[in-house]
Amino acid sequence: VTADQQDDITAEELDRQSELNGRFGQALRELVDASIRTAVAADDMRRAMLEIEQITVRLRERQLPGSFGSKVSPQGERLHWGNAAVGLRNAIAPPLLVERDPSGNGNVRAGFQLGAAYEGPPGLVHGGICALILDQMLGEAASAGGKPGMTGRLTITYHQPTPLGKLRAEAWIDRSEGIKTWARGHIIGSRGVTVEAEGVFILPSWAREAWAG
Amino acid sequence: VTADQQDDITAEELDRQSELNGRFGQALRELVDASIRTAVAADDMRRAMLEIEQITVRLRERQLPGSFGSKVSPQGERLHWGNAAVGLRNAIAPPLLVERDPSGNGNVRAGFQLGAAYEGPPGLVHGGICALILDQMLGEAASAGGKPGMTGRLTITYHQPTPLGKLRAEAWIDRSEGIKTWARGHIIGSRGVTVEAEGVFILPSWAREAWAG
Numbered sequence: 001v002t003a004d005q006q007d008d009i010t011a012e013e014l015d016r017q018s019e020l021n022g023r024f025g026q027a028l029r030e031l032v033d034a035s036i037r038t039a040v041a042a043d044d045m046r047r048a049m050l051e052i053e054q055i056t057v058r059l060r061e062r063q064l065p066g067s068f069g070s071k072v073s074p075q076g077e078r079l080h081w082g083n084a085a086v087g088l089r090n091a092i093a094p095p096l097l098v099e100r101d102p103s104g105n106g107n108v109r110a111g112f113q114l115g116a117a118y119e120g121p122p123g124l125v126h127g128g129i130c131a132l133i134l135d136q137m138l139g140e141a142a143s144a145g146g147k148p149g150m151t152g153r154l155t156i157t158y159h160q161p162t163p164l165g166k167l168r169a170e171a172w173i174d175r176s177e178g179i180k181t182w183a184r185g186h187i188i189g190s191r192g193v194t195v196e197a198e199g200v201f202i203l204p205s206w207a208r209e210a211w212a213g
Numbered sequence: 214v215t216a217d218q219q220d221d222i223t224a225e226e227l228d229r230q231s232e233l234n235g236r237f238g239q240a241l242r243e244l245v246d247a248s249i250r251t252a253v254a255a256d257d258m259r260r261a262m263l264e265i266e267q268i269t270v271r272l273r274e275r276q277l278p279g280s281f282g283s284k285v286s287p288q289g290e291r292l293h294w295g296n297a298a299v300g301l302r303n304a305i306a307p308p309l310l311v312e313r314d315p316s317g318n319g320n321v322r323a324g325f326q327l328g329a330a331y332e333g334p335p336g337l338v339h340g341g342i343c344a345l346i347l348d349q350m351l352g353e354a355a356s357a358g359g360k361p362g363m364t365g366r367l368t369i370t371y372h373q374p375t376p377l378g379k380l381r382a383e384a385w386i387d388r389s390e391g392i393k394t395w396a397r398g399h400i401i402g403s404r405g406v407t408v409e410a411e412g413v414f415i416l417p418s419w420a421r422e423a424w425a426g
Contacts, residue, residue, distance in 0.1 A: 016255075017255070020258060024248065024258055024262050027262045027266050027269070028244070028265060030265075030266070030269045031244075032241060032303070032305065034268075034269045034272040034276065035237065035238070035241055035272060035303075035304065036280070036281050036294070036295045036300070036302055037273075037281065038272040038277075039276055039277060040271070040274060040276075042233055044271065044272075045237055045272075046233070048237075048271060049240045051264065052240045052241060052243075052244050052268065053240050055247075055264055055265065056244045056247045058253070058261060059244075059248060059251040059261055060247050061253060062251065062253050063247065063250040063251050063252055063253075064250040064252060066336065067332045067335070067336060067377055068249050068329060068332065069332070069336065082250075082330075082332050083332060083339065084330065084331050084332060084333060084341065087249070087332075089248055089249055090245070090248075090249050090330055090332075091245045091304060092245065092304075092305045092331070115280070116277075117295075117297065117304070117305050118297050119280045119282070119295050119296060119297060119300075120296060121283075121363065122283050123279065123282065126298060126345065126348070126349075127348045127363070127364035127367070128298055128344055128345030128346065128349055129345060131344035131345060131348055131367065131369070132339065132341030132342060132344060132345050134341070135340045135341035135344055136341055150374070151340035151369075151371050152370075152371055153368065153370045153371065154340070154368070154369045155366065155369075156366065156368075156369075157365075157366045158363065158365055158366065161363070164279075204334075
C-alpha cells in the first residue's frame with residue numbers, strides 16, 4: 001500500500017499504513033539477517049528460495065513503475081519509505097529514526113542496531129555503511145537547520161573500528177553560507193566515537209526558489 | 214549452508230554452495246525491491262509478512278551465532294558471503310563483483326545495477342550508497358595491489374546526481390608508503406563520472422606480520 005493511492009486518505013489511515021509498512025520492513029530485515037547466518041541444509045535453502053520467489057510474484061502483481069521516490073501525504077508530511085537509510089519498508093535501511101532538536105538548530109541524533117547484514121571486516125560495521133549513516137545524518141542536520149541539500153563533498157575519518165551492535169549517531173550544523181551548509185557528525189559505540197564526518201550540502205536548484213520564498 | 218561446515222569440502226561442492234548462495238541472495242534482492250514498490254492491498258501485505266516470518270523461523274533453526282565473518286575455504290579462498298557490499302547472500306549488497314587487473318597493479322572495476330532499494334533523492338542513488346560502493350572499490354584496489362587495509366579516511370566528491378540503473382565503478386592505487394595505501398576511484402553513469410573518491414587504507418596490526426613475511 002502506498003500513501004499516494006488515495007487522495008482522500010485520512011491521518012489515521014496514514015498512521016495505519018505507516019505502522020504496517022514499518023512491521024513489514026522489520027520482518028524483511030529479519031529475513032535478510034537469517035539468510036546470511038543460516039546453516040540449514042541446501043534443500044531447505046532451496047525451499048525457502050522458492051517461497052521467497054512466490055511472495056515476490058504476488059507483491060509485484062500491483063507495483064509502482066519505478067522507485068518509491070518521495071510521496072507527500074495529504075497532511076503535507078513527506079514520506080521516504082523507500083530511502084536506503086531511513087526508509088521504513090526498505091530492508092537495506094536499519095532504518096535510522098532521526099530525532100531533531102525541537103529548537104530547529106539542526107542538531108539531530110539517532111540510536112540504531114546494526115547486525116550481520118552491515119558487516120565489513122569480521123564483527124565490524126562496513127566502513128561504507130558508516131559513510132551511508134553519516135551522509136544521511138549530516139544531510140538531516142542541514143535539512144533540520146532549514147536548508148535541505150544534496151551532498152557536495154563528504155569526508156569520513158575512521159578513528160577506531162565500529163563494532164556490530166547497538167550504536168548511535170549525532171550530527172549538527174557547523175556553518176551555513178547562501179545555498180551551502182557545512183555539517184559535522186559522528187558515530188558512537190560502546191568505546192566512544194568511532195567515525196567522524198564533515199560534509200557540505202548544497203540546496204538543489206529546483207529547491208532554491210521555494211527556499212528563497 | 215556455510216562453507217566451514219565441512220573440513221573435507223571439495224572445490225566442486227564449494228562451487229555448488231556458492232552458486233546456491235548467489236541465487237538465494239538474488240531472490241532476496243528481488244523481494245526487497247518488490248516490497249518497496251508494491252501497491253497491493255494491506256491484507257496481501259499482511260499475508261506476505263506472515264510467510265516471510267515463517268521462512269525466517271525455518272532459516273534460524275540452524276544458524277551461525279553471530280555474523281558471517283570471513284571463512285577460508287579448504288582451497289584457501291577467502292569467502293565474504295555476508296559482506297554488505299560484495300556478499301553473495303547479503304541482500305544489502307548489489308553485490309559488487311569486483312574484477313582485478315590480472316597484472317596485480319591494483320586496478321579494479323565492477324559493473325552493477327542499482328534499483329529502488331538504493332534510492333536517496335527520487336530516482337537517484339543515495340549519496341551514502343555511492344560512498345559504500347567507493348569505500349569497497351578503493352579498499353579492493355589497495356588489496357589487489359598487495360596490501361589489504363582498513364579505511365583510514367575517505368573523501369567523496371559528488372559532481373552530479375547518480376541515476377538509479379546500470380552503473381560502473383573503477384578504482385586504482387595512487388601511491389603507497391609503508392603500511393598506508395592511497396587509492397582513488399569513481400562511479401560512472403550514462404552521463405559520465407558522477408562521484409569521485411580518494412582514501413587512505415591502513416594495514417591492520419594483525420595483518421602486518423603476515424605481510425612483512
